[in-house]
Ligand code: RIB
C-alpha cells in the first residue's frame with residue numbers, strides 16, 4: 001500500500017526572474033524573462049512525494065488572495081489532500097522572490113500566511129499526523145510550530161525527517177526527536193558541531209545533500225558519498241525538496257538508507273532539468 005506522508009510546512013508562489021547579469025547596488029539591468037511558478041519548501045516536498053506515489057497530506061495556510069486559490073488548486077491537481085490547508089483572512093500568501101542566473105540562485109522569502117501556521121492549527125490535524133508513516137518538516141514556518149509538531153511525533157512515535165532549511169537554530173532535544181536530518185553542507189556546518197572523534201553531532205541521522213556531488217550518509221562512522229547519475233541542470237531551485245520527498249517515500253516504503261539516497265538522487269536529477277521548483281519533479285513511472 002502507499003505510504004502516508006504528512007508535511008507541516010510552507011506554501012509559496014515563486015516569482016522567478018531569469019537573468020544573465022545580477023544587478024549590483026544602485027544598478028539596473030535587463031533580465032531574460034519572468035515566470036510565476038508554484039513553490040515553497042513544504043509544498044514542493046508534498047508535490048514531489050505525491051508524484052512519487054505517496055498518499056500526501058499538507059498542513060499549512062495560504063492567504064485570501066489569488067495566489068492562495070491557485071496554490072490550493074495545484075495541490076488538488078497533484079493529488080495532495082488539502083483538508084489541512086486553511087485560508088487566512090486579510091493575509092497575503094507566502095511568496096519567494098527568486099533570481100536565477102547561470103552563476104547561482106538568490107531567494108528572498110516573505111512568509112505571509114506561512115507565518116500564521118501556529119500550534120493551534122497543527123492541533124486541528126493531530127489525527128492526520130498520528131496516522132502518518134512519515135512526517136516531513138522544513139524551517140519556513142514558525143519554529144514554535146516545528147517544536148510542537150516534533151513533540152507530537154515523539155509522543156506518538158511517528159518517524160520524522162527534519163530538513164533544516166533555511167538554516168535556523170533549534171534546541172538539541174528537538175534534533176534528537178528526528179529520525180533523519182537532511183541539511184545541505186552549509187546548513188550542516190552551521191548547525192552541527194564536530195565531536196572530539198571527528199564526527200558531526202547526530203551523524204547517525206545525517207543525510208547531507210551536496211549539490212552536484214550527490215548526497216552522503218554515515219555507515220559505521222564513515223561518511224559515504226553517493227553521486228548522482230544525471231546533472232543536466234537548468235534550475236536547481238527545489239532540488240533539495242525533491243531529494244527530501246523521494247528519500248522519505250523510499251524510507252517509508254521500507255528501503256535501506258543507501259537505496260533511498262540513490263532513489264532521491266535520481267528524482268532530484270530529473271527535477272533540475274526544468275525551470276521552477278515543481279516543473280521537473282518526476283512521476284513514479286518516470287523513475
Ligand atoms: O527550496 C526551494 C523553495 O525555497 C522555493 O520554491 C522557494 O519558494 C523557497 O521557499
Ligand code: NA
Pocket residue numbers: 235236237238271272273274275276277278279280
Ligand atoms: Na527545477
